[in-house]
Amino acid sequence: EIVLTQSPATLSLSPGETATLSCRASQSVSNYLAWYQQKPGQAPRLLIYDASNRATGIPARFSGGGSGTDFTLTVSSLEPEDFAVYYCQQRSDWPVTFGPGTKVDI
Amino acid sequence: EVQLEQSGGGLVKTGGSLRLSCAASGFTLSNDWMSWVRQAPGKGPEWVGHITSHVYDGTTRYAASVKGRFTVSRDDSKNTLYLQMDSLKTEDTAVYFCAISRGQGPLYHFTFWGQGALVTVSS
Numbered sequence: 001e002i003v004l005t006q007s008p009a010t011l012s013l014s015p016g017e018t019a020t021l022s023c024r025a026s027q028s029v030s031n032y033l034a035w036y037q038q039k040p041g042q043a044p045r046l047l048i049y050d051a052s053n054r055a056t057g058i059p060a061r062f063s064g065g066g067s068g069t070d071f072t073l074t075v076s077s078l079e080p081e082d083f084a085v086y087y088c089q090q091r092s093d094w095p096v097t098f099g100p101g102t103k104v105d106i
Numbered sequence: 107e108v109q110l111e112q113s114g115g116g117l118v119k120t121g122g123s124l125r126l127s128c129a130a131s132g133f134t135l136s137n138d139w140m141s142w143v144r145q146a147p148g149k150g151p152e153w154v155g156h157i158t159s160h161v162y163d164g165t166t167r168y169a170a171s172v173k174g175r176f177t178v179s180r181d182d183s184k185n186t187l188y189l190q191m192d193s194l195k196t197e198d199t200a201v202y203f204c205a206i207s208r209g210q211g212p213l214y215h216f217t218f219w220g221q222g223a224l225v226t227v228s229s
Contacts, residue, residue: 032213055217087150089215098150101150
């Protein structure tokens with residue numbers, strides 16, 4: 001199974017700053033990596049799929065990059081509603097797996 | 107508008123059974139691959155199993171941790187997805203989500219999720 005590692009575990013920032021989150025895969029997943037945002041008590045919401053494609057309705061301040069084993073999610077000019085936990089997920093091989101998450105807090 | 111309305115969570119003893127439901131509206135369930143994903147407290151999500159669309163004959167596949175105990179099924183007349191959970195263990199305690207599963211090429215990502223249902227298994 002492909003293991004995803006996310007760093008940092010927690011990122012403390014202020015509104016208006018830029019968040020850069022990292023996801024590393026234990027083997028190449030090509031560009032088959034997605035990012036999700038989850039707020040307390042809610043389901044995850046798809047932000048980015050296939051490394052760099054924004055999902056429907058996702059603001060342009062969210063961007064993704066990378067390929068192979070190293071990926072980043074950048075959230076530019078943080079809005080108050082962006083403080084949440086972010087997960088990466090690979091769909092390159094069975095089973096699909098998720099990372100442990102990065103919490104972005106104030 | 108796409109909606110997934112979940113029901114059926116609760117408290118159950120080890121070895122017991124529970125069935126979760128996921129009623130879809132705004133789209134036809136059988137036209138999509140659908141998955142169940144669970145999330146234990148304070149952990150990342152974990153894929154549980156899926157059912158393919160009718161084009162792929164509604165075949166199912168499961169994570170090793172639940173294979174032989176959990177069953178994913180679908181009632182097309184009710185546009186509803188189910189997860190039958192038998193022989194439950196304490197480690198099955200989690201919030202369970204149903205999710206639309208899509209992607210070009212291998213496997214899928216999860217484009218839309220239900221609101222979740224808490225399943226607590228106690229000894």
